[in-house]
Amino acid sequence: MQVRLPDPALHQCRPSSAPKQCRSHSRAAIGELGAGQREFTMSDWFDTMEDQLWLHPDEVGEKEAQFVLKALHLRRGDAVLDAPCGAGRVSFHLARAGCVVTGLDLRETFIRRARLRLRTAGLHGTFRAMDLRRVNAENQFEGILNWAGSFGYFTAAENGQLIAAFVRALLPGGYLLVEQPNREHLLRHLRPVMRKGTTVFQSRWDGQSQRVITRRIVAEVEGRRNSSSMRLYTPAQMRVLFEQHGLIVEQLHKSIRFDAYGPSAPRMIIVGRKARKGSKMVQRTGAFQPCRAE
Numbered sequence: 009m010q011v012r013l014p015d016p017a018l019h020q021c022r023p024s025s026a027p028k029q030c031r032s033h034s035r036a037a038i039g040e041l042g043a044g045q046r047e048f049t050m051s052d053w054f055d056t057m058e059d060q061l062w063l064h065p066d067e068v069g070e071k072e073a074q075f076v077l078k079a080l081h082l083r084r085g086d087a088v089l090d091a092p093c094g095a096g097r098v099s100f101h102l103a104r105a106g107c108v109v110t111g112l113d114l115r116e117t118f119i120r121r122a123r124l125r126l127r128t129a130g131l132h133g134t135f136r137a138m139d140l141r142r143v144n145a146e147n148q149f150e151g152i153l154n155w156a157g158s159f160g161y162f163t164a165a166e167n168g169q170l171i172a173a174f175v176r177a178l179l180p181g182g183y184l185l186v187e188q189p190n191r192e193h194l195l196r197h198l199r200p201v202m203r204k205g206t207t208v209f210q211s212r213w214d215g216q217s218q219r220v221i222t223r224r225i226v227a228e229v230e231g232r233r234n235s236s237s238m239r240l241y242t243p244a245q246m247r248v249l250f251e252q253h254g255l256i257v258e259q260l261h262k263s264i265r266f267d268a269y270g271p272s273a274p275r276m277i278i279v280g281r282k283a284r285k286g287s288k289m290v291q292r293t294g295a296f297q298p299c300r301a302e
């Protein structure tokens with residue numbers, strides 16, 4: 009099985025090539041910071057976090073992949089980008105279903121695990137350790153997934169550029185899916201201090217930057233503390249981001265059961281389709297159209 013993504017397409021960095029903002033979507037509409045305000049982003053969080061604290065257990069991968077296959081209307085032979093892919097939990101099952109999978113993740117050890125997992129099962133896939141901000145492919149994928157709370161790590165501008173890069177990488181008519189925490193739920197249930205074993209997490213919401221900032225302190229390891237910062241988007245803000253970059257928002261779910269989003273849901277999953285050449289962008293003003301399971 010051939011992977012259509014050539015190396016250079018992923019390795020050149022062209023952050024300035026993000027599309028210009030459409031006037032109808034003002035900075036305020038997506039909660040931009042004003043002049044002089046500053047934003048914090050992810051530090052070495054992922055390099056020092058124990059896997060089990062943030063990677064889903066392997067067993068759920070198959071169900072997650074079943075959802076992704078349906079939501080993105082993927083068929084055997086379709087090219088899919090899993091970014092970031094972690095250790096390939098979902099990619100593995102997408103490959104097993106016959107998709108041509110490319111997985112990207114910053115963490116080398118995860119990429120090695122993903123490669124090994126597929127190779128051991130006699131499956132093919134392309135996995136590469138790289139920063140998502142370097143994605144630079146054009147018209148190559150039928151589907152792209154950003155799965156399990158992997159959006160909002162960068163500055164607001166970079167988050168927008170990432171959506172733009174994903175859209176460029178999609179074939180016309182292809183689908184982008186982003187799965188993330190539901191901001192409304194998270195803010196209502198944000199616990200300032202949380203313990204998992206000997207690790208303590210201190211979290212706070214920064215309203216100006218619209219980010220959750222979490223300090224992690226490992227009690228028994230002297231000096232091991234680091235912080236993460238994740239920008240959280242409301243469904244309306246995500247929709248603006250998608251539409252700004254030429255996606256038609258088609259689905260909003262609260263879980264992999266295809267149930268419609270609601271403010272009390274812990275998660276949200278948004279799916280947009282890249283407009284085909286010549287077709288008009290339809291900007292719906294009404295409610296989201298949840299997709300039903302077939």
Ligand SMILES: C[S@@+](CC[C@H](N)C(=O)[O-])C[C@H]1O[C@@H](n2cnc3c(N)ncnc32)[C@H](O)[C@@H]1O
Nearest residue numbers: 054092093094113114115138139140155156158
């Ligand atoms: C919450 S995990 C989800 C991973 C995967 N989607 C899954 O479901 O297992 C987030 C992933 O983002 C990766 N990551 C963090 N910053 C990144 C960056 N700048 N570029 C690429 N990957 C990054 C981490 O290594 C981690 O594997």
